[in-house]
Amino acid sequence: MTAVEFRQVSYRAGGLAILDQFTLAVQPGETLVLLGRSGAGKTTALKMVNGLVFPTTGEIVVEGRTTTAWDLIELRRSIGYVIQEVGLFPHLTVAENVGIVPRLKSWTAERIAARTRELLTQVDLAPEEFAGRYPRQLSGGQRQRVGVARALAAEPRLLLFDEPFGALDPVTRLELQNQFLALRERLHKTCIFVTHDVREALRLGTRIALLDRGRLETLATPDQFLKSLGPQTRGFLAVLDQELRAKGEEPQSHT
Amino acid sequence: MNRSGLWGDILSLTAEHFVLVVVSMAIAVAIGLPTGILLTRKAPLRGWVLGFANVMQTIPSLALFGFLIPIPFIGGIGKRTAIVALVLYALLPILRNTLVGILGVDPAVRESAVAMGMTGRQLLFQVELPLAVRTILAGIRVATVTTIGTATIAAAIGAGGLGVFIFRGIASVDTTQILAGAIPAALLALISDGGLGWIEKRFSAV
Numbered sequence: 001m002t003a004v005e006f007r008q009v010s011y012r013a014g015g016l017a018i019l020d021q022f023t024l025a026v027q028p029g030e031t032l033v034l035l036g037r038s039g040a041g042k043t044t045a046l047k048m049v050n051g052l053v054f055p056t057t058g059e060i061v062v063e064g065r066t067t068t069a070w071d072l073i074e075l076r077r078s079i080g081y082v083i084q085e086v087g088l089f090p091h092l093t094v095a096e097n098v099g100i101v102p103r104l105k106s107w108t109a110e111r112i113a114a115r116t117r118e119l120l121t122q123v124d125l126a127p128e129e130f131a132g133r134y135p136r137q138l139s140g141g142q143r144q145r146v147g148v149a150r151a152l153a154a155e156p157r158l159l160l161f162d163e164p165f166g167a168l169d170p171v172t173r174l175e176l177q178n179q180f181l182a183l184r185e186r187l188h189k190t191c192i193f194v195t196h197d198v199r200e201a202l203r204l205g206t207r208i209a210l211l212d213r214g215r216l217e218t219l220a221t222p223d224q225f226l227k228s229l230g231p232q233t234r235g236f237l238a239v240l241d242q243e244l245r246a247k248g249e250e251p252q253s254h255t
Numbered sequence: 256m257n258r259s260g261l262w263g264d265i266l267s268l269t270a271e272h273f274v275l276v277v278v279s280m281a282i283a284v285a286i287g288l289p290t291g292i293l294l295t296r297k298a299p300l301r302g303w304v305l306g307f308a309n310v311m312q313t314i315p316s317l318a319l320f321g322f323l324i325p326i327p328f329i330g331g332i333g334k335r336t337a338i339v340a341l342v343l344y345a346l347l348p349i350l351r352n353t354l355v356g357i358l359g360v361d362p363a364v365r366e367s368a369v370a371m372g373m374t375g376r377q378l379l380f381q382v383e384l385p386l387a388v389r390t391i392l393a394g395i396r397v398a399t400v401t402t403i404g405t406a407t408i409a410a411a412i413g414a415g416g417l418g419v420f421i422f423r424g425i426a427s428v429d430t431t432q433i434l435a436g437a438i439p440a441a442l443l444a445l446i447s448d449g450g451l452g453w454i455e456k457r458f459s460a461v
Binding site: 050052072073074075076077078079081083085086087088089090091100101104150 | 361365377385
């Protein structure tokens with residue numbers, strides 16, 4: 001069974017087609033990256049998976065059921081969600097933030113406490129040091145780690161990431177990307193990951209879906225993507241080429 | 256009037272004043288808080304309700320008490336009319352601060368809460384109200400202090416309270432009587448302001 005399936009999904013808002021006949025199947029255990037420029041419809045597509053947005057036409061099937069057939073509360077509690085702004089609750093401690101979905105699911109206090117400690121350790125935040133802190137006492141990277149731990153808390157099979165590392169400095173971003181890869185190795189979750197950064201897409205994705213103005217332009221593994229000749233793909237790869245060339249020139253200017 | 260009589264009157268009228276304010280504020284909060292929450296959900300209603308509360312505030316208080324006297328059921332002479340007027344005055348700051356406090360919650364926080372599967376009720380009680388509580392309390396504090404002052408005028412329509420001293424003092428050109436009404440009212444306002452301000456600060460975790 002596919003984990004998530006978009007079936008001819010279109011979404012219009014204010015006369016604009018945000019998504020246009022978008023069809024895509026996400027396989028269990030893979031990390032599907034939705035890559036595209038701003039306004040390509042990536043975030044809208046992502047938000048349809050946990051029922052924050054519903055399609056104008058077409059349907060989204062999550063684990064065999066359309067999002068309209070799911071009990072929305074149940075659907076959302078079974079999906080982890082990480083966004084760029086993190087959205088930690090400022091009035092709750094790190095531990096309380098991480099434990100929020102288990103609490104909504106009425107886990108026992110001991111089970112929540114144990115799970116919280118385990119997760120904070122997994123994202124390299126020592127529980128003794130960080131559990132009692134408030135979000136404002138954390139750096140951007142630490143906050144995003146808490147965001148990831150919170151998304152993992154209730155053991156969802158599916159995780160959604162909306163440009164989670166976009167606002168971080170390059171060094172922290174790389175750390176978190178590596179942590180993402182390590183966690184994926186260990187946990188085997190299905191992930192849908194939105195980004196506009198082609199390097200991030202190539203590094204993290206098992207498959208890359210390139211969106212352009214609401215349409216699926218290319219669907220390829222990172223290797224295939226690098227060899228692809230589609231105009232939009234070339235556009236993204238040109239960015240990469242330019243960066244590589246810039247790096248190649250640097251040592252020459254020093255000699 | 257002898258001295259011990261004056262002190263006794265001050266005490267009993269202060270108590271009467273206090274009760275008038277507490278009852279009015281309890282009703283104003285009971286109406287204003289849920290209405291404010293409703294307005295965060297129903298944007299089209301905002302203009303109308305806030306407009307109404309605004310107009311109530313602009314009516315001079317003495318005139319508002321006067322307007323209410325001929326109205327059946329809520330009007331007439333006495334405490335009931337005074338409480339209706341005081342509630343109408345107190346509504347605006349409570350409504351507005353509830354609305355502003357809840358709408359001021361970071362959209363990313365609200366979206367996270369919804370995406371994690373919170374029901375509307377959980378979103379309100381676990382996220383929105385805790386984050387808006389300081390703003391809401393500030394509105395209640397402002398409303399309380401204003402109500403303590405306005406309630407002195409309620410004596411003009413027979414509602415009692417410290418205004419009795421003030422009106423009596425004005426009529427008999429007796430500064431002692433005016434001060435006997437004004438000073439306790441001012442103290443009451445200061446103490447309420449301080450006390451509610453202290454409670455507000457206890458919610459400083461946010």
